[in-house]
Amino acid sequence: MFSLQHKTAVITGGGSGIGRAIATVFAQQGAEVFILDLNKSTADEAADAIIASGHKARAYAANVADQKQMKETIAAIAQEAGRIDILVNSAGISHIGRLDNTTEEDFDRVYTVNVKGVYNAMHAVIHQMKQQGGGVILNMASIASSVGLNDRFAYSMSKGAVLTMTLSVAKDYLKDNIRCNCISPARVHTSFVDNFLAKNYPGQEKEMFEKLSKTQPIGRMGKPDEVASLALYLCSDEASFVTGTDYPLDGGFIRLNS
Known part of the structure; x- marks a missing residue:
């Protein structure tokens, strides 16, 4: 079960943290993973570790906030691999602050990476997935998408947008056999x-x-590997009936923190 044999997976932010854990698990399950990260050395390190364990990985330096660069990178991967079965949007940044102490510069920076970055990656891959007859998109949202958190104004804005973009893409591409879901981790x-x-x-x-x-x-x-395990399920054929869904992975935070 949960085999990703003969599948190609693109993972943004795959050089560290949750993204790296997802890349590692996907590769272990048979996928050829393409790790995109702003830091090329970090991406190389993650890919090298996967290759050393006997699995397939490639590293690319890519800034998700740069639409031209993302289109070129995704196009190069599609040409090399022949198809892109899975896109995981894990790249993102955090920010601490309330409305009154969040500067315009901070707000724009969070929006550019966390919202526009997800849009850019999905926009770059959607034509390829339509053309090949389907695919899976998985976005990293947050419990901040659904509940109020102290001092997380801009971050909550961005992750709320990720959640609603997920629902919109899932709805619009049902007939194209493209599934889109998101995971909302707590800490x-x-x-x-x-x-x-x-x-x-x-x-x-x-x-x-x-x-x-x-x-x-x-x-x-939570542990990055626990997020990766849920990501594996949602991107596998076993989850073929799942789309347009947000999965809280929060240790009970949303429902039990009262």
Whole structure:
């Protein structure tokens, strides 16, 4: 079950964190993965690790906010691989701030990466998927798409847009056999969390990590591999009846945090 043999998967933000975990699991299940990341060395490192384990991976430097670059990159992958079966939009940035202290520059930066970046990747791949008779798009949203979070104004805006773009694409391309879903994680323990704590709470990292972990009713943060496992299901043929759906992966945050 959940085999991705003979499938081609493009993963934005695949050089680190959740994106890298997804790329690794997809490759283990037989997919040829194309890792897109703003940092080419990070993408190369992730691809090299996959290749060293006996699986197929290629790395590309790509800025999701640059539509021309994304179109050229996706076109090159489609030409090389012959088709693109799966697109995972994992590239994204975070931002901390309320409405009154979010600058226009901060707002534009979050929008450009988290909203326009997802649009650019989907826009670049949709014609190829229509032409080949189908495909799967999976977007990384957030619990911020569905509930109010303190100090996450711009980030919540962007992830709400990801959720609604997902629903729109799922609706519009039903007849083209293109499925589109999204995952909404709560806090997931990645290097971003560690760097955030080191920068904002020097000397208090352990205490703050435990505090953030306990905001999930289950009592801990998620793991990138857990997101990757759900992504594998949603992008596999076993999920062929699933489209236009948001999957909270939140340790009970949305429903049990009352």
